[in-house]
Amino acid sequence: MSSLRDITVIAPHFKRRLSGVTSTVVQLVPEQVRLGRGIVTLGPGLPDSLPKMRWAQLPELWKRPAGGRSRIWHARRNSEMLPGILMRSVLRMPLKLLFTSAAQRNHSRYTKWLIRQMDAVVATSARSGSFLEVPHTVIRHGIDLEVFHPPQDLDDTIGATGLPGRFLVGxxxxxxxxxxxxLFVRAMIELLPQHPDWTAVVCGRVTAEHQVFGDELKRAVAEAGLSDRIRFLGEVDDIKPWYRxxxxxxxxxxxxxxxxxxxxxxxxxxxxxxxxxxxxxxQIVAGETGAIVPAGNYDALRDAIEPYLADPALAEEHGRKGLEHVRASFALRGEAEALERVYSAMINL
Incomplete structure (x- = not known):
């Protein structure tokens, strides 16, 4: 990044490990650039393809952007709100502070204080907004429909995996x-013996603090004699084809x-x-694109999964309707455009 002159939004990312916030930033920022917004990221853990500013450029934030009175510091974590407050209120940098809240729990006193210092707040769902005690705008996350798309060729089928069966559940x-x-592994141990055409895959990293948990799951699968049909793939290089x-x-x-x-x-x-x-x-239209069950309720989860294993055609039908639903209601461009309206209102204050 050579200059911040035309940059009006800073998107800090102060966490190295991959998270939901990381996925949001990686998908959203390029779409915001396509809409013409001058935006850069700041911090580790993001791909080099994203526009970035260097730490050494922080003093440039004392200068106003071209044609504007302030920039927006768009935080998504406590660790990103606090530096924004210090830069705006202590160092007197011309910044407006925006926080996006996804948490669905009562915030700590410290987090509530941070949120009260923001110039604007966005909630990612009506439910997360219900835990906020300040005015906010609900903007649901969108999905990049070019990155995530329906199957296109043989690589997008179970045949490309070398796994047994005709259908995959993941x-x-x-x-x-x-x-x-x-809960997923328990359901697979119970259901797969009655549905021989299906194989289950678990994709994801097991960190050191959860190693015992992961080992216990693998042990349960082995004891059930299902190690060939319930596969733990670890952290795969590219998750997108696995969805397809x-x-x-x-x-x-x-x-x-x-x-x-x-x-x-x-x-x-x-x-x-x-x-x-x-x-x-x-996100899900129950009975049309899938099913919703109470969190932590094993019996309800198992009973919601079983009809799809018994009738793969039902799963395929709901998959087609799910694609239509996401295209209509969760396109990434819609999220970017909604944020543009928030940005414009803040900058023009």
Whole structure:
């Protein structure tokens, strides 16, 4: 990045590990650039393809952008709100502060204080907005329909994987209790013996603190004699084709912020069974694009999955309807355009 003269939005990203926020920034920023917004990211953990500013350029934020009175510091974490407050209120940089909140829980006193210092707040769902005590705008996340798309060739089929069976059911994300991976594995152990055409895959990293949890799941699968039909693939290089290879995707999280994986699956023409954690219930049309069950309720999850295993044609039908639904209601451009309206209002204050 040579100059910040034409940059009006800074999107800090102060976390190295991949997260839902990372996925949001990676998908959204290029779309915002296509809309003509001067935006850069700041921080580690992001691909080199994104527009970035250097830490050494922070003093340039004392200068106003070309043709404007201030820039927007668009934070998505506590660790990003606090520096924005310091730069605006202590160092007197011409910044407006925007926070996007995805959390669906009561905020701590510290977080509430940070949020009250913001010039504007966005909630990623009506549910997350219900936990805010300040005026806010609800802007749901969108999905890049060019990146996530329906199957196109043989590489997008179970045949390309070398796995047994005719149909794949999958659960993606970090392997941990919060994500409900154990609920998915338990359901597969119970259901797959009655449905020999199906194979289950778990894609996601097992971090050191959750290694025992992951090992216990693998042990349970082995004891059930299903190690060939319930596969733990770890963190795959590219998750996108795996969505296209699935006939059914399961998102069994006990707790989520927003949660993009059901949208990624539906954009790939895959039916979804999900808990009501995060914004999942606002993404799925129950009975048309998939099913929603109470978070943490194993029996309800198993019973929602079983009809799809018994009738793959139902899963395929709901996958087609899910694609139509995402195209109509969750296109990434819609999210970018809604943020543009917020940015414009803030800059013109």
């Amino acid at each position: 659960c993606f994300g970090r392997v941990r209790h919060q994500k409900g991976t154990d 290879r699935l006939t059914l995707y399961v998102a069994p999280s006990r707790n989520e912020g927003f949660g993009l994986t059901p949208l990624e699956a539906m954009a790939s023409q895959t039916a979804v069974v999900a808990s009501d954690a995060g914004a999942y219930a606002e």
